[in-house]
Amino acid sequence: MYQIYLFVALLVVGYGFGQLAERRHLKSLIEREKVANALPAIASRFPATDRAYDQQLVSGSVVIASDYFKTFVSGLINLFGGRVTPFESLIDRARREALLRMKADAQRRGAGYVFNVKYETSRIGAGRVPAMEVLAYGTALVPGTAGRDLPGEAVHASADADAAVPVSG
Amino acid sequence: MLLSNLEVLPEQTIVRHLGLVQGSSVRSKHVGRDLGAMFKNLVGGELKGYTELLQDSREEATERLIAQASSLGADAVLNVRYSTSSIASGAAEIFVYGTAVTLAPR
Amino acid sequence: MPPYRSAAEQGDRTVDYENRQPAEGINVTAGHPLRRFAVLVGAAALLVVVLVVITRFAGGAAARLVPFSVEQRVMRSLDIPFGDAPLDDPVRVYLDELAQRLVPSLGLPADMSVIVHYDSADTFNAFATLGGNLLFYRGLLERMPDENALAMVMAHEIAHVLHRDPAAGLGGGVASALVLAAVTGSVGTGAATDGLSRTGLLTSVQFTRRMERQADRVASAALAERYGHLHGAATLFEVIQAQRLPSRRPVWLERFTATHPLDADRIRAIEAHAQELGVPLDGPATPLPAEVVAALRAAAPAAEPD
Numbered sequence: 001m002y003q004i005y006l007f008v009a010l011l012v013v014g015y016g017f018g019q020l021a022e023r024r025h026l027k028s029l030i031e032r033e034k035v036a037n038a039l040p041a042i043a044s045r046f047p048a049t050d051r052a053y054d055q056q057l058v059s060g061s062v063v064i065a066s067d068y069f070k071t072f073v074s075g076l077i078n079l080f081g082g083r084v085t086p087f088e089s090l091i092d093r094a095r096r097e098a099l100l101r102m103k104a105d106a107q108r109r110g111a112g113y114v115f116n117v118k119y120e121t122s123r124i125g126a127g128r129v130p131a132m133e134v135l136a137y138g139t140a141l142v143p144g145t146a147g148r149d150l151p152g153e154a155v156h157a158s159a160d161a162d163a164a165v166p167v168s169g
Numbered sequence: 170m171l172l173s174n175l176e177v178l179p180e181q182t183i184v185r186h187l188g189l190v191q192g193s194s195v196r197s198k199h200v201g202r203d204l205g206a207m208f209k210n211l212v213g214g215e216l217k218g219y220t221e222l223l224q225d226s227r228e229e230a231t232e233r234l235i236a237q238a239s240s241l242g243a244d245a246v247l248n249v250r251y252s253t254s255s256i257a258s259g260a261a262e263i264f265v266y267g268t269a270v271t272l273a274p275r
Numbered sequence: 276m277p278p279y280r281s282a283a284e285q286g287d288r289t290v291d292y293e294n295r296q297p298a299e300g301i302n303v304t305a306g307h308p309l310r311r312f313a314v315l316v317g318a319a320a321l322l323v324v325v326l327v328v329i330t331r332f333a334g335g336a337a338a339r340l341v342p343f344s345v346e347q348r349v350m351r352s353l354d355i356p357f358g359d360a361p362l363d364d365p366v367r368v369y370l371d372e373l374a375q376r377l378v379p380s381l382g383l384p385a386d387m388s389v390i391v392h393y394d395s396a397d398t399f400n401a402f403a404t405l406g407g408n409l410l411f412y413r414g415l416l417e418r419m420p421d422e423n424a425l426a427m428v429m430a431h432e433i434a435h436v437l438h439r440d441p442a443a444g445l446g447g448g449v450a451s452a453l454v455l456a457a458v459t460g461s462v463g464t465g466a467a468t469d470g471l472s473r474t475g476l477l478t479s480v481q482f483t484r485r486m487e488r489q490a491d492r493v494a495s496a497a498l499a500e501r502y503g504h505l506h507g508a509a510t511l512f513e514v515i516q517a518q519r520l521p522s523r524r525p526v527w528l529e530r531f532t533a534t535h536p537l538d539a540d541r542i543r544a545i546e547a548h549a550q551e552l553g554v555p556l557d558g559p560a561t562p563l564p565a566e567v568v569a570a571l572r573a574a575a576p577a578a579e580p581d
Binding site for chain 1: 174177184186188189191193194195196197198199200202220247248250252254255257258259262264266267268274
């Protein structure tokens with residue numbers, strides 16, 4: 001009997017805290033995106049040549065874990081097929097967060113644009129608890145002297161201490 | 170909505186780049202497809218069930234990409250890229266992204 | 276190929292780069308997660324129940340089609356040693372003779388027979404298995420107050436053989452286990468598989484309880500015919516009830532999850548059946564033969580803190 005109580009308790013905790021964290025993260029994402037839209041990031045490969053820019057590789061990544069409730073529901077979805085709705089919101093948040101961190105990295109270097117943005121998504125974590133890692137990277141164009149490529153400047157911005165936003169769940 | 174994985178469109182002028190747009194679709198197989206795949210493990214060949222699943226998923230992801238681009242007021246999405254990743258056992262995500270642009274009228 | 280001209284150089288206008296915010300919620304599905312959860316849990320439970328019911332029925336029916344003679348032949352060739360008592364042990368001989376007395380009242384066909392075994396272990400149990408093999412433990416026999424109660428046990432086990440319950444239980448069990456494994460395997464690891472397995476188990480025990488109820492009915496009918504009353508039947512379940520440790524779980528839960536019907540429910544069924552058959556619930560008890568009682572006591576270990 002205890003097993004059933006424990007299971008229900010875990011589900012409730014997972015659902016409650018998971019939904020809370022998701023809503024907070026979403027709000028934070030929307031706010032930060034409003035600011036970050038000032039720095040354009042696009043997927044096109046050929047950069048503007050209207051002035052001299054320095055190129056730097058910038059990136060941002062995040063790992064977001066699923067909660068107990070999401071994992072349970074996605075397990076049942078495996079029986080019937082269809083959209084795995086719990087993970088849709090998870091991955092969307094992870095990607096937006098990764099892009100914002102990449103832009104933060106670019107902003108720190110004083111970039112004007114980020115070109116050739118690419119995403120990499122992978123599943124992390126041993127078996128039972130699925131966690132998604134999203135990496136967003138691109139080339140930042142920093143206004144400077146003509147065509148100088150700064151060597152070895154690809155600093156990886158993963159744990160963004162400045163942002164301090166809740167991303168768990 | 171025009172989709173292309175070229176940088177520019179020949180014969181057309183890009184007025185403005187509106188930013189990144191993305192579409193994603195996470196789908197899971199069901200028990201029937203899984204059992205079918207187990208049998209195919211013996212004889213080999215195309216897993217039609219999974220091909221269909223991923224095709225549906227790709228179509229949905231592309232539709233969402235177009236929806237995002239429309240909401241920006243774009244005419245085309247350039248530099249379209251697809252990526253597939255495995256989410257959990259039995260679920261895969263198709264992700265498509267590109268740059269939304271407005272074009273000059275011909 | 277003509278030299279590439281960047282977007283900024285196209286025509287006589289500067290191309291602007293900006294980041295506009297696309298509409299929210301395009302890449303997620305609307306709808307409350309709890310609603311999806313409820314629908315999924317309901318559908319999954321229903322799927323498991325339906326699959327288990329179908330496979331239990333089909334597996335059981337298929338197993339019952341296998342002739343009893345085949346069952347007997349297989350068990351003979353396996354030669355599993357049931358019980359530790361030799362063929363001429365007085366307790367075993369008595370049990371065998373009791374079985375032969377009850378067989379006519381139970382309507383066992385001529386091509387079916389039972390083989391009775393006795394084990395001197397302290398276990399409070401008796402069971403029927405494939406090939407008509409019955410095993411009785413000393414732990415159960417020494418707690419029988421009279422022959423009537425023991426006859427109820429014997430008749431119940433022979434009824435299982437008559438109904439081909441051991442074979443049907445095996446066939447249905449294997450079939451439903453295979454199907455359940457295939458279904459839960461695709462769900463992955465974790466709480467979901469656990470929940471589905473439990474649902475499958477709960478459905479399976481409905482079948483075992485039904486077999487027990489039917490065996491009880493046939494056995495009490497045989498007892499009524501043989502002794503003219505159902506004294507042994509009711510006392511048997513009272514003895515079993517006294518043997519059980521009290522459960523801390525609520526009654527309704529026990530009734531739903533146990534492999535056997537509740538003792539109280541079985542007693543009530545006996546009382547109802549007595550009325551149906553028109554025989555008295557109580558009557559003169561036939562005592563167990565003295566030498567059997569003595570043999571049971573002799574086999575018991577020296578210190579019995581009963």
